[in-house]
Amino acid sequence: MPVLETRDTDICDVPLVDPERVRRVAARLTDEVTTSLLADTFAALSDTTRLRIIEALSLEEMCVCDLSAAVRLSQSATSHQLRVLRNLRLVKHRRAGRLVYYSLDDDHIRGLFAQGLEHVREDIRR
Amino acid sequence: MPVLETRDTDICDVPLVDPERVRRVAARLTDEVTTSLLADTFAALSDTTRLRIIEALSLEEMCVCDLSAAVRLSQSATSHQLRVLRNLRLVKHRRAGRLVYYSLDDDHIRGLFAQGLEHVREDIRR
DNA sequence: TCAACGTATGAATAGGTGTTCATATATTGG
DNA sequence: CCAATATATGAACACCTATTCATACGTTGA
Numbered sequence: 001m002p003v004l005e006t007r008d009t010d011i012c013d014v015p016l017v018d019p020e021r022v023r024r025v026a027a028r029l030t031d032e033v034t035t036s037l038l039a040d041t042f043a044a045l046s047d048t049t050r051l052r053i054i055e056a057l058s059l060e061e062m063c064v065c066d067l068s069a070a071v072r073l074s075q076s077a078t079s080h081q082l083r084v085l086r087n088l089r090l091v092k093h094r095r096a097g098r099l100v101y102y103s104l105d106d107d108h109i110r111g112l113f114a115q116g117l118e119h120v121r122e123d124i125r126r
Numbered sequence: 127m128p129v130l131e132t133r134d135t136d137i138c139d140v141p142l143v144d145p146e147r148v149r150r151v152a153a154r155l156t157d158e159v160t161t162s163l164l165a166d167t168f169a170a171l172s173d174t175t176r177l178r179i180i181e182a183l184s185l186e187e188m189c190v191c192d193l194s195a196a197v198r199l200s201q202s203a204t205s206h207q208l209r210v211l212r213n214l215r216l217v218k219h220r221r222a223g224r225l226v227y228y229s230l231d232d233d234h235i236r237g238l239f240a241q242g243l244e245h246v247r248e249d250i251r252r
Numbered sequence: 253t254c255a256a257c258g259t260a261t262g263a264a265t266a267g268g269t270g271t272t273c274a275t276a277t278a279t280t281g282g
Numbered sequence: 283c284c285a286a287t288a289t290a291t292g293a294a295c296a297c298c299t300a301t302t303c304a305t306a307c308g309t310t311g312a
Contacts, residue, residue, distance in 0.1 A: 015191075015257095016191060016192055016195055017189050017191055017192050017225060017258095018189075018192055021186060021188065021192060021196075022188075022192045022195045022196045024186075025182050025185050025186055025188065025196045026182075026195075026196045026197075026198075028185055029178055029181055029182065029196070029197070030177075030181060030243065032174070034243070034246055034247065034250070035174050035177050035178065035181075036174055037246045037249070037250070038171075038177060038239075038242050038243060038246045039171070039172055039173055039174045039177055040172075041242055041245060041246060042168045042169075042171035042172040042177075042242060043168075043169075043172035043269095045164075045165070045168035045172075046165055046166075046168040046169035046171075046172040047165055047269085047270080048158070048161050048162055048165045049270080049271095051156075051161050051164060051165055051168075052155055052161065055155055055156060055161075056151050056152075056155065059151050059154055060147060060150075060151055062144075062147065062148075062151065063143050063144075063288080063289090064288070064289060064290090065141075065142060065143055065288065065289085066142055066143050066144055066147060066148045069142055069148045069152075070147075070148045070151045070152045070155070071152075071155070072152075073271090074271080074272075075288085075289075075290095076271080076272070076273080076274095076289090076290085076291085077270070077271055077272075078289095079289060079290055079291080080270075080271080080290085080291080081270080082289095082290090083290075083291085084270095089249070095278090095279085097279065097280065097288090098278075098279050098280065098286095098287060098288045098289075099143060099279095099288065099289085100288075100289060100290095106245070108241065108242075108244070108245035108248070109245070111241060112238060112241055112242060112245070113164075115234065115237060115238055115241060116164050116167055116168060116234075116238060117156065117160070117164060118234070119167060119232070119234035119235070119238070120160055120163045120164045120167060121160065122234070123163065123215070124160070124163070141287095143288095173299085173300080175300075175301095189258080189259090190258070190259060190260090191258065191259085199301095200301080200302075201258080201259075201260095202259090202260085202261085202301080202302070202303080202304095203300070203301055203302075204259095205259060205260055205261080206260085206261080206300075206301080207300080208259095208260090209260080209261085221308090221309085223258090223309065223310065224256095224257060224258045224259075224308075224309050224310065225258065225259085225309095226258075226259060226260095253312100254310105254311100254312090255310100255311095255312090256309100256310090256311085256312100257308100257309085257310085257311100258307100258308090258309085258310105259306100259307080259308080259309100260305100260306080260307070260308095261304100261305085261306075261307090262303105262304090262305085262306095263302100263303090263304090263305105264301100264302085264303085264304105265300100265301085265302085265303105266299100266300090266301085266302105267298105267299085267300090267301100268297100268298080268299075268300095269296100269297080269298075269299095270295100270296095270297085270298100271294100271295085271296085271297100272293100272294085272295085272296105273292105273293090273294085273295105274291100274292090274293090274294105275290100275291085275292085275293105276289100276290075276291070276292090277288100277289080277290070277291090278287100278288085278289080278290095279286100279287085279288080279289100280285100280286085280287085280288105281284100281285090281286085281287100282283100282284090282285085282286100
C-alpha cells in the first residue's frame with residue numbers, strides 16, 4: 001500500500017483554482033475501504049494468466065491439471081493464481097477424490113470480463 | 127511480461143483428466159493480443175489512486191492542481207498517473223492557458239467502475 | 253522578454269507481483 | 283499401510299510499479 005499523503009492545513013501545495021469544485025468532488029468520492037476492495041477486484045483481472053483462468057472457468061468447471069493445460073501454465077503457477085482468486089472469492093472448488101474442480105463463483109466477474117472485452121474490441125477497431 | 131511456458135509435445139506435465147475438454151476450452155480462449163489489452167485496461171483500475179482520479183474525473187472536468195487536491199495526491203504523482211491513463215486513452219485533456227483540464231474519455235470505464243462498485247458493495251453486504 | 257506559475261518528466265527507490273523449484277499435504281489403489 | 287498421484291505452498295528471484303525529488307517545459311502577465 002503506497003503512502004498516502006496527508007495535508008491537514010493546506011490540501012494542495014499549489015493554490016487551488018476552484019476550491020469549491022475540489023470540495024464538492026472530494027466529498028463525493030467513494031470511501032477508502034470500498035475503493036480498496038474495488039482495486040483488489042480489478043487487480044485480479046489485471047493479469048493475462050488470471051484472465052485466461054477466469055475465462056476458462058467461465059466456460060467450464062475444470063480440475064487444476066486440465067486447467068493448467070488449457071491456459072498453458074505450470075501446475076504450480078496455476079495453483080498459486082487459484083489461491084489468489086479463491087481469496088477474493090471469485091472461484092469456488094470442490095474435491096473429487098484426488099482431483100479438485102474449480103469454477104467461477106462470481107457472476108459479476110463474468111460481467112466485468114465481458115464488458116471489458118467489449119471495450120477493448122471497440123478500442124481495437126479504431 | 128512473464129515468461130509464457132511452451133509445451134509442444136505434451137501440453138501439461140501431468141496426464142490430462144479430460145483432454146477433450148482441455149482442447150475445447152483452450153480453443154475458445156480469447157487471443158493473446160486482446161487479452162493483453164484487456165489486462166492493461168483492468169490494470170488501470172487496479173490502483174486506488176487511479177480509481178480516485180477516474181472517479182473524480184467522471185464527476186467533473188478538473189485541472190491537475192485541483193484534481194491532485196481532490197484525490198489527495200502530490201502534483202507530480204497525479205501527473206504521472208494521468209500520463210498512464212492518457213496512454214490508455216481513458217482520459218483526455220485540453221489546455222486553458224497554464225492550466226490543463228482533464229476529463230474522462232471513455233464511457234466504458236465509467237461502466238466498468240460502476241459495475242465493479244456494485245460487485246464490491248454486494249460483497250461487503252455478505 | 254523575463255519572472256512566475258502550472259504541468260510534465262527522468263531518475264532513484266521501496267515495495268509489490270508472478271514465476272520457478274523444491275517440497276509438503278491429501279487422497280486412493282493395491 | 284504404502285506408493286503413487288493431484289494439488290498446495292514456501293522461498294527465492296526477476297520484473298514491474300508508484301511514489302518522491304529535482305528539474306525541465308510551456309504559458310502568461312508585467
